[in-house]
Amino acid sequence: MESLQTSVSIQNEQAPSTKSKRGGWTTFPFIIGTVMGLTLAAGGWSSNLIVFLITVMNIKSINATQINNIILGFYSLFPIAGAVIADSFFSSFYVICVFAFVSLLGVIMLTLASTIHSLRPPACGIGAFACEGPSKLQYAVLYVALALASLGLGGTRFTIATMGADQYNKPNEQGTFFSWYFFTLYLATAISFTAIIYVQDNVSWGLGFGICVIANAIAIAVFLLGKRFYRHTKPRGSPFVSIARVLVAAIRKRRKLKTFQTQLDYFHGDNTKEISSPTESFRFLNCAALRIESDKQSDGSCSISWWLCTVEEVEDLKTLIKILPLWSSSIFLSTPIAMISSLTVLQALTMDRHLGPHFKIPAGTFLVFTLVATILSIYIIDRFLQPMWKNLTRRSLRPLQLIGIGHVLNIFAMVGSALVETKRLHVVRTSHLSGEPPGSIVPMSGLWLVVPLAIVGVGEAFQFPGQVALYYQEFPKSLRSTSTAMISLLIGIGYYLSTALTDLIRRSTGWLPNNINDGRLDYVFWLLAVIAVVNFGYYLLCAKKFKYQNIENHENETYDSGAT
Incomplete structure (x- = not known):
C-alpha cells in the first residue's frame, strides 16, 4: 500500500505545481462511493461462485473449482492490460466508465441465469447421485456472463485507485486517500463475503445477484455525477514500449558491439549524470544504445527510436531481468x-x-x-x-x-x-x-x-x-x-x-x-x-x-x- 502511494506521489511531483480548480477532496465521496459499489458487486458474485455453479448450475464440484480459478485468474491478470490501456490510449475516467458498464452487463446476465428457468438446468433432487447438467446454451450464457463480469472488475479495480490519487497534489493527501481506499475495499469485500452470500444461500440467488446489479448501477451513477469535479490526466504512454524498443534495437544491432567499445559510442539522451555507461551484465543488450552513423539526423543529433535507445533504458531492462527469478518464485x-x-x-x-x-x-x-x-x-x-x-x-x-x-x-x-x-x-x-x-x-x-x-x-x-x-x-x-x-x-x-x-x-x-x-x-x-x-x-x-x-x-x- 505504501509503495503504491509513493509511486503515484512521484508522478505528481513531476506535474505542474499550479493549482487546478478540479480535483481535491471534492472528488473523494464520488470515487470512494464508486469503489464501495463496484467492490460490493464484484464480491457478491465472485466470492460464492463455486457454490452457485454446484447448486444452481449442477456443475460437478471439481469442474466448478476449475471454472472459479480460471475466472479469478482472468480478473487478476487483466489489471495489467487495463493499466496499459489507460496509460497509452485513454484516460482513467473513460476506462473506468467502459469497464464498469461491462461489469454491470455481466452481473445482469448472472441474475437472469439464476432466475429464468430456461437459462439454468432443472433443480437436482436431494440425495440424487446424478443431476442434469447445463445445456450448450446455458453454458454459453454462463460463460459470457462470467467473462463480462470479470473483465469489468479487472478493468476498474486498480485503475480507479490511480485516478483517485491523481486528484491530489500533496503526498500526505494521497496517503490519506489510499488509507480510505483500502479500508473501503476491505469493508465492501467483508460485506460481500457475509451479508450477500447469506442472502444467496438462504433467501434466493436472484435477490443476491440483484443486489450486486443495484450496487454496480449506483456505483456508475455516483462516478458519472462527479465528472465535472475530476482532474483528468492525459495518457502518458506505456512503459512496456521502452522494453520492446530495447529488445528490437539490440537484435537489429547485434553485430555492432565489437566495432564500438568506448563510452562515447553510447547514447544517453538527456540524462548523462546517473548512468555513464552500460554495465557488462547481459552485454548483448548494450547494442541497443550504440550510436552508429545511420542513427544521426541531418544536424548530427540523435533521438530515441526503434533503432536507438538510451543507456538508462537498457539498464532498466537489465534490472527487470535480474529480478525475474525472485518474481517467478x-x-x-x-x-x-x-x-x-x-x-x-x-x-x-x-x-x-x-x-x-x-x-x-x-x-x-x-x-x-x-x-x-x-x-x-x-x-x-x-x-x-x-x-x-x-x-x-x-x-x-x-x-x-x-x-x-x-x-x-x-x-x-x-x-x-x-x-x-x-x-x-x-x-x-x-x-x-x-x-x-x-x-x-x-x-x-x-x-x-x-x-x-x-x-x-x-x-x-x-x-x-x-x-x-x-x-x-x-x-x-x-x-x-x-x-x-x-x-x-x-x-x-x-x-x-x-x-x-x-x-x-x-x-x-x-x-x-x-x-x-x-x-x-x-x-x-x-x-x-x-x-x-x-x-x-x-x-x-x-x-x-x-x-x-x-x-x-x-x-x-x-x-x-x-x-x-
Whole structure:
C-alpha cells in the first residue's frame, strides 16, 4: 500500500505545481462511493461462485473449482492490460466508465441465469447421485456472463485507485486517500463475503445477484455525477514500449558491439549524470544504445527510436531481468493459495457449518477468515512487530525477509489443511458415509477449516507487502507505477497454474472425484506442501544471489537468506 502511494506521489511531483480548480477532496465521496459499489458487486458474485455453479448450475464440484480459478485468474491478470490501456490510449475516467458498464452487463446476465428457468438446468433432487447438467446454451450464457463480469472488475479495480490519487497534489493527501481506499475495499469485500452470500444461500440467488446489479448501477451513477469535479490526466504512454524498443534495437544491432567499445559510442539522451555507461551484465543488450552513423539526423543529433535507445533504458531492462527469478518464485507461492481457497469451499459444503441451532455459515463465507487474518496481521506487523524488530536489530525487516516468512507460513498452511482433511476423512469412514450421494454432511464442525485459512491470511500479510515493497524499490523508475500490478499478475498466473495442476491430479489419480468424501483430498494438500517446500528452497537460492540496488541505507548489500 505504501509503495503504491509513493509511486503515484512521484508522478505528481513531476506535474505542474499550479493549482487546478478540479480535483481535491471534492472528488473523494464520488470515487470512494464508486469503489464501495463496484467492490460490493464484484464480491457478491465472485466470492460464492463455486457454490452457485454446484447448486444452481449442477456443475460437478471439481469442474466448478476449475471454472472459479480460471475466472479469478482472468480478473487478476487483466489489471495489467487495463493499466496499459489507460496509460497509452485513454484516460482513467473513460476506462473506468467502459469497464464498469461491462461489469454491470455481466452481473445482469448472472441474475437472469439464476432466475429464468430456461437459462439454468432443472433443480437436482436431494440425495440424487446424478443431476442434469447445463445445456450448450446455458453454458454459453454462463460463460459470457462470467467473462463480462470479470473483465469489468479487472478493468476498474486498480485503475480507479490511480485516478483517485491523481486528484491530489500533496503526498500526505494521497496517503490519506489510499488509507480510505483500502479500508473501503476491505469493508465492501467483508460485506460481500457475509451479508450477500447469506442472502444467496438462504433467501434466493436472484435477490443476491440483484443486489450486486443495484450496487454496480449506483456505483456508475455516483462516478458519472462527479465528472465535472475530476482532474483528468492525459495518457502518458506505456512503459512496456521502452522494453520492446530495447529488445528490437539490440537484435537489429547485434553485430555492432565489437566495432564500438568506448563510452562515447553510447547514447544517453538527456540524462548523462546517473548512468555513464552500460554495465557488462547481459552485454548483448548494450547494442541497443550504440550510436552508429545511420542513427544521426541531418544536424548530427540523435533521438530515441526503434533503432536507438538510451543507456538508462537498457539498464532498466537489465534490472527487470535480474529480478525475474525472485518474481517467478512467488508464482508457486500463489498457486497453493489459490487451490486451498477453492478446495476449502468444497470441504465446507460437506461439513457441519452451524453456529448454534438456527444460524448456518455459508460455505463461501469461510474465505472471509483469510481476509480478516490478513487485515489484523498487517496491523500487528506494522504497529508492533516492525518497531520491535527495529529496536532489537536497529533496522526494519527487509522485503526479502518478509517474503521468506510468507513462504514458511504457506508451508504450515498446507500441512494444516492436510491434517484437517485427514481428520475429516477419518470421520467419513467411521460414519460410514463413503459411497453416499454427493452433499452428505460429515458430522464434523466446519470451524476446523478456520485454522489453515487463518495461517494463509497471516502469510499473505507478510509476503504481499514484502513483494510490493521489493518491486517498488527495485523496479526502474519508469516502471514504478506498474510495479504494484505485478502482484495481481502473480495471483492471476497462480490461479491458472492451480487449474492446470488440479486437472493433472484429477486425470492421473483418483484423489479428486466429484464426491470428495470418496477421494483423498489430504494427499492433494500434502502434495501442495511438498511443492511449497521445494519452491521455498528455490526462493532461498534466488534471494541469496540477489543484490539490492535501491533500498535506502542498504545499497548494493547482498541478502543473507539465513537471516530470515
